Amino acid sequence: MGVTPDAEQAVAAAVGAASTVVPVGAGTQREVGGPVPTGTEVGAPSGIVAYDPAELTVTAGAGTSVDELDAALGAHAQECVLDPRDRRATLGGLLAVGLSGPRRLRYGPLRDRVLEVRFATADGRLVRGGGPTVKNVTGFDLPRLLVGSFGTLGVLTRVILRCQPRPALSRWYRAPGEPDAVRAACLAPSTITWGPDGTRVLLEGHPDDVDAQAAAAELVALPDDGPAWPDAPHRGRVSVPPGQVRQVGAGLAALDGVVWLAEWGVGTVHVGAATEDGLAAARGVATAAGGWLLRESGAPTLDGFGVALPASEVMARVKAAFDPTGKLAPGRLPIPGAGVAAPGVVSGGRIGGPARA
Amino acid sequence: MCFPASPAEVAAAVAVAARHDRPFVARGSGTGLSGGAxxxxxxVVIVTTxxxxxxxVDPAARVAWVEPGVLNLDLSRSVSHLGLHYAPDPSSQAACTIGGNVATNAGGPHCLASGVTAAHVLALDVVxxxxxxxxxxxxxxxxxxYDLRGCFVGSEGTMGIATRVAVRLTRDPTVVRTLLLDFTSVEAAGATVSGIIAxxxxxxxxxMMDAEITRAVEDYVGAGYPRDAAAVLLVELDGLEAGVAAQVEEVRAVGREHGARSVRVAADERERALLWKGRKSAFGAIARIAPDYYLHDVVVPRTRLVEVLLEVYEIAEEQRLTMMNVFHAGDGNLHxxxxxxxxxxxxWPRVTDAGDAILRACVAAGGVLSGEHGIGLEKRDAMPLVFGPDDLDAQARLRDAFDPWGRANPDKVLPRGSRCGELGVVPEGAWV
Structure with a gap:
């Protein structure tokens, strides 16, 4: 289905009519956070709506895959920094779980790339927030509200994202020393990873600058696409103040059957565990360091977040304001007082969006 | 009016307002341009100065915790010895406060690459x-x-008062080059802007600065701007040596291709500071021309810049007003x-009519009402130009979730009747 006003209205109508709404994309982020409830699955239209390279913005259906967006922008040597592991992921899905990719150190979080959102409300209306221009303070920031809201405030149908020129060169290196030394020696590394196998660095930019920075930091180029991100049956993402990453690393290193890799300077630590107990132990390490662990996949009996939401009274009021009956993605976020929709209300139908394999 | 000296005193002042069911308004240096404060x-006016x-200041993490009354420029100065700075740099940065910057989601010339305030605020303690x-x-x-931090930044005091702000500090670039390009038409300057981005x-x-303001500035500070230019572009490139050097040449080529008469590259820091002094003195310069000014702030898609600028000149002519333009061309932010x-x-009616006409021209070109000044009182009633009733309703719901009592700077940003089902007109004296 193309991204037409009719298609978006159809999504809104479906959301309004359903008693429990389960927003779905490609399913790549399905296990992130709280469990997916049963209910009416609603997908968003997919496709690029508008793209003018001279504007450095792109308008696309929320059901558009990262692969498709990459292809469109790549044809003009541009990109939108999203970088999910599985590039079949949809824009709406990534926004809903708030996944910022591994180049966050240089390019900032996902929420800074979202200019405008359109979403279907619980009562079946289409609402637009933000605006199409790269700079905008007109009204309250609904785009940021929606990023990371797990589909609990509305179902994204269409988004406008900020793009950027692709760097002339991207190259991964191994660093012989400490990650802080790399950060001091390089002006703006795109990624610094730190883990049991040491420090790796992604440099991007003009080839001469990349070479000069690598030489200054005594980096060794490696002919690969960077380190392997931890993979295991049970996965999670730790978020700690960046200064606590070393403590988290030490704690995780002491755990059996746990693999991990940190984004230095950011505070994200990717964790994989052979067992559910292993991931629970990793969460303990994160919590002790003043952070938390988001369950990303596997570990079905583990709580999705493992922490109470901060400023929970305000969050509960936000939830109630947008979804007074608690029908949108119940259980995906641990909002106090939001309850869980009545069980047994399963229509099982699926409206809109690309067919799922 | 009160001047709290601690977060606890801010909370106490708000609690007093709550007890008497009175609205409260936070205020910093009062440099805002849309009447938000x-x-x-x-x-109850709660002044945070x-x-x-x-x-x-944590240089390793590149984070500073500051109180809301800290002046923007003071923050950057205080960390400059660490090779760091606070990126948002509104024109009023010598006088405006971080708290005010948070409220308006303030921008500045250097937000083109680095983003406005929302991209630089990590955490807030709020009352x-x-x-x-x-x-x-x-x-x-x-x-x-939910990203309540993201919602709060730019909420213009309608969601509470920040008492402590954690801001991201940015590393100073290794290389900075500043160029001045001069043109015989605004069309050529505008095409160069698009060409650079493309x-x-x-x-x-x-x-970008147009003919009138360029002359005014040159007469005022003598920055070496060409007095006969129809428009000048001030372009700053930063980063690493090779990339910046290549970009300087590319910008020069794009400018020449679009008819730039001259491309001047600041030879040293002194000349660079002088070029910027011209830009930053614009509002001082106009005081020599007339005693009053009304500064607008709208954003259009960058590719529509010239077309809207020409419309702005037409509006000025129709209303028999002097209109000057000095603005952030790179992100389509007209002033x-x-x-x-x-x-x-x-x-005065001609001034306000011209303002209305500018807003309509921008919206017609696919633009928005404000890029960095905020909505405040000034543009509140223009919000329906860009948002439908359902859009405004959603924003009102968000605001009310933070402040169900309607006490935090009410009457700002959203026009009355934004909440669906709300009375179109609030009874006189409802919160007076």
Missing amino acids: TPVGRP HLNRILD LADGSIAQLGGLEPDQPG AGIVPAALE PLIVFDAREPGV
Whole structure:
């Protein structure tokens, strides 16, 4: 289905009519956070709506895959920094779980790339927030509200994202020393990873600058696409103040059957565990360091977040304001007082969006 | 009006307002341009200028915790010895406060590449409208739940008062080059702006000044701007040596291709400072022309810049007003500046009519009402130009979730009747 006003209205109508709404994309982020409830699955239209390279913005259906967006922008040597592991992921899905990719150190979080959102409300209306221009303070920031809201405030149908020129060169290196030394020696590394196998660095930019920075930091180029991100049956993402990453690393290193890799300077630590107990132990390490662990996949009996939401009274009021009956993605976020929709209300139908394999 | 000296005193002042069911308005240095901090309806005015301490600077994490009354430029100066700076740099940065910057989601010339305030605020301690204190956001990269930090930044005091702000500090670039390009038409300057972006360059800053303001500035500070130019572009490129050197040549080529008469590259830091002094003195310069000005702030898609600029000139002509333009061309952020003498009989309606016409022209071109000044009182009633009833309703719901009592700077940003089902007109004296 193309991204037409009719298609978006159809999504809104479906959301309004359903008693429990389960927003779905490609399913790549399905296990992130709280469990997916049963209910009416609603997908968003997919496709690029508008793209003018001279504007450095792109308008696309929320059901558009990262692969498709990459292809469109790549044809003009541009990109939108999203970088999910599985590039079949949809824009709406990534926004809903708030996944910022591994180049966050240089390019900032996902929420800074979202200019405008359109979403279907619980009562079946289409609402637009933000605006199409790269700079905008007109009204309250609904785009940021929606990023990371797990589909609990509305179902994204269409988004406008900020793009950027692709760097002339991207190259991964191994660093012989400490990650802080790399950060001091390089002006703006795109990624610094730190883990049991040491420090790796992604440099991007003009080839001469990349070479000069690598030489200054005594980096060794490696002919690969960077380190392997931890993979295991049970996965999670730790978020700690960046200064606590070393403590988290030490704690995780002491755990059996746990693999991990940190984004230095950011505070994200990717964790994989052979067992559910292993991931629970990793969460303990994160919590002790003043952070938390988001369950990303596997570990079905583990709580999705493992922490109470901060400023929970305000969050509960936000939830109630947008979804007074608690029908949108119940259980995906641990909002106090939001309850869980009545069980047994399963229509099982699926409206809109690309067919799922 | 009160001047709290601690977060607890802010909370106490808000609690007093709550007990008497009175609105409250936070105020910093009062440099805002959209009336966001203007007291309406006899509110308790809570001035944050005594909360002016830089509490902590962590150079390794590149984070500073500051109180809301800290001046923007003071923050950057205080960390400059560490090779760091605070990126948002509004024109008023010598006088405006971080708290005010948070409220308006302030920008500045260097926000083209680095983003406006929202991209630089990591966490906030806020006093909510019931006097309670909450921390929004955090130093960890992600927080569970809704991005209340993101909602609060730019909420113009309608969601509470920030008492402590954690800001991201940015490393100073290794190399900075500043160029001045001069043109015989605004069309050529505008085409150069589009050409630079289309060439894959996002400069650190990309500013445009038209003929009137260029002359005014040159007469005022003598920065070496060409007095006969129809428009000049001030382009700043930063980063690393090779990339910047290549971009300087590309910008030069794009400029020449579009008919730039001259391309001047600042030879040293002194010359660079002089070029910027011209840009930053614009508002001082116009005081020599007329005693009053009305500065607008609208954004259009960058590719529509010239077309809207020409419309702005037409509007000025129709209303028989002097209009100057000095603005952030790189992100399409226009700042038409109406220069007038308020003592002239009948001038004020022409000024406001021109302002309305500018807003409509921008919206018609696919633009928005404000890029960095905010909505405040000034543009509140223009919000329906860009948002439908359902859009405004959603924004009102968000605001009310923070402040169900309607006490935090009410009457700002959203026009009355935004909440669906709300009475179109609030009864006179409802909160007076």
